[in-house]
Amino acid sequence: MTSRILSGDADFWRSRRTGVKWGLYAADVLPLWVAEMDAAPCDPVVAAVAAAMRRGDTGYPLGRSFVEAAVSYAARTWSWTVPASRAMPVADVMTGLSEVVRVVTDPGGPVVVSSPVYNAFFDHLDLVDRRVVDAPLTDAGRLDLDLLDRTFGEVRARGERAAYLLCNPQNPTGTVHTRDELTALAALAETHDVVVISDEIHAPIVHDGPFVPYLSVPGGSRGVALVSASKAWNLAGLKAAVVVIGEDARPDVALHEVLTHGSGHLGQVAAIAAWGEGEAWLRQLTGEVAENAALLGRLLAQRIPAIGYAAPASTYLAWLDCRALGLGDDPAAVFRERGRVAFSSGPSFGERGRGFTRVNLATSPEILEEAVTRMENAL
Numbered sequence: 001m002t003s004r005i006l007s008g009d010a011d012f013w014r015s016r017r018t019g020v021k022w023g024l025y026a027a028d029v030l031p032l033w034v035a036e037m038d039a040a041p042c043d044p045v046v047a048a049v050a051a052a053m054r055r056g057d058t059g060y061p062l063g064r065s066f067v068e069a070a071v072s073y074a075a076r077t078w079s080w081t082v083p084a085s086r087a088m089p090v091a092d093v094m095t096g097l098s099e100v101v102r103v104v105t106d107p108g109g110p111v112v113v114s115s116p117v118y119n120a121f122f123d124h125l126d127l128v129d130r131r132v133v134d135a136p137l138t139d140a141g142r143l144d145l146d147l148l149d150r151t152f153g154e155v156r157a158r159g160e161r162a163a164y165l166l167c168n169p170q171n172p173t174g175t176v177h178t179r180d181e182l183t184a185l186a187a188l189a190e191t192h193d194v195v196v197i198s199d200e201i202h203a204p205i206v207h208d209g210p211f212v213p214y215l216s217v218p219g220g221s222r223g224v225a226l227v228s229a230s231k232a233w234n235l236a237g238l239k240a241a242v243v244v245i246g247e248d249a250r251p252d253v254a255l256h257e258v259l260t261h262g263s264g265h266l267g268q269v270a271a272i273a274a275w276g277e278g279e280a281w282l283r284q285l286t287g288e289v290a291e292n293a294a295l296l297g298r299l300l301a302q303r304i305p306a307i308g309y310a311a312p313a314s315t316y317l318a319w320l321d322c323r324a325l326g327l328g329d330d331p332a333a334v335f336r337e338r339g340r341v342a343f344s345s346g347p348s349f350g351e352r353g354r355g356f357t358r359v360n361l362a363t364s365p366e367i368l369e370e371a372v373t374r375m376e377n378a379l
C-alpha cells in the first residue's frame with residue numbers, strides 16, 4: 001500500500017521549528033498559512049539531493065540541464081514547446097519576476113495586477129518602486145477583460161511603459177485561466193503594448209483544468225513566464241526557478257546574465273529530479289489535496305455554513321469568504337487571536353481580499369479538522 005504524503009501530527013511538524021510555517025507563531029497556534037506543505041519531498045528528490053551532498057557537489061551550478069529539464073517537463077505536460085535558449089535560471093520566482101519588472105518598466109511606473117492575488121506581488125513591487133494598479137478579478141474570480149482593457153488604456157495614456165502580472169493559476173482563488181481568457185488578454189496586451197509576466201509556479205497542481213501556459217496561446221509569445229518545481233514538490237527553501245522569455249518579446253525584455261548565478265545548485269538538482277521522476281508522487285499529492293478540499297467543504301457546511309467556500313480548481317490553497325461572519329476586514333487575525341489557528345490574511349492579497357482568509361490544504365486531514373474546530377472556537 002502506498003503511504004500517505006500529507007501526514008504527520010502537529011508535534012512532529014512543530015519539532016522542525018527552523019522553518020517559517022511552524023516556527024513563526026507561538027507553539028499553541030496551529031499553522032495553515034504560508035504555501036508550504038506538511039510533506040517530505042518525493043524519494044527521487046531526496047535521493048538526488050542526498051547523493052549531491054555526499055559527493056560534495058555543493059558548489060555553483062553549471063550548464064543547461066536545469067532549464068532543459070524545465071522546458072522538457074513543460075513540453076511533456078502541457079504540450080508547450082519553447083526553445084531552451086529562451087529559458088534561464090534565477091534564484092526564485094519572485095527574484096526573477098521583480099527583475100523582469102525592473103527591466104520592462106521604469107521607476108514609479110505602472111504595473112497592473114488583478115486582486116485578490118499573491119500577496120508578495122505587492123511587497124516586491126513596492127521594493128522595486130513600481131506603482132500597483134489593481135484591475136480586480138470579477139466576483140466569479142475570473143479575469144475582468146473589459147476592465148483590463150480600460151486599465152491598460154489608462155496606464156498607457158501617459159506614454160509610460162507598463163506590465164501586467166498574471167498569476168496563472170491564480171493564488172489565492174485557485175482560478176485556472178482558460179485558453180480563451182488568456183488569448184483575449186494577449187490581444188489586449190498587444191493593443192496597448194503592455195508586457196505580460198505570467199507567474200506559473202502553481203501550474204503542476206490542477207484539479208479542474210486544463211492549465212494553459214500563457215506563452216502558448218496566440219500572441220502570448222510577447223510575454224514572459226516564470227516556472228518552478230518549488231510549490232508543487234515542496235522545495236521552496238532550495239531556491240531555483242526559471243524565467244522564459246517569449247520568442248516575440250520586445251528587445252528590451254532581456255535579463256542580465258549575472259542574475260542566473262543566484263540559482264541554488266541543490267535547488268536545481270531537486271527540480272531536475274522532481275520534473276523528471278516526480279510525476280507519480282505529484283498525482284498522489286494532488287489527489288490528497290482534492291480529498292482535503294472536499295473534507296473542508298463538508299466540515300464548513302456542517303459547522304460554519306455562513307462561510308462561502310468552493311473547492312479550488314488548482315493549488316493547495318482554499319479561499320474562504322468570511323464576510324457573513326462579521327469578523328471585519330481580516331478574519332485571519334480573529335481566528336489566530338481567539339482560535340489559535342493561523343491562516344493567511346485576506347486583505348494582504350489586495351482590496352478584494354477584505355473579509356476573506358486563505359487556508360493551506362497541504363496538511364493531514366486530522367490537522368485540517370482540528371483547524372476547523374479552532375475556527376468554531378473563535379466564533
Ligand SMILES: Cc1ncc(COP(=O)(O)O)c(C=O)c1O
Nearest residue numbers: 035092093094095118171199201
Ligand atoms: C503565485 C506565487 N508566486 C511566487 C511564489 C514564491 O515563489 P519563490 O519562492 O520561488 O519566489 C509563491 C509562493 O507561495 C506564489 O504562491
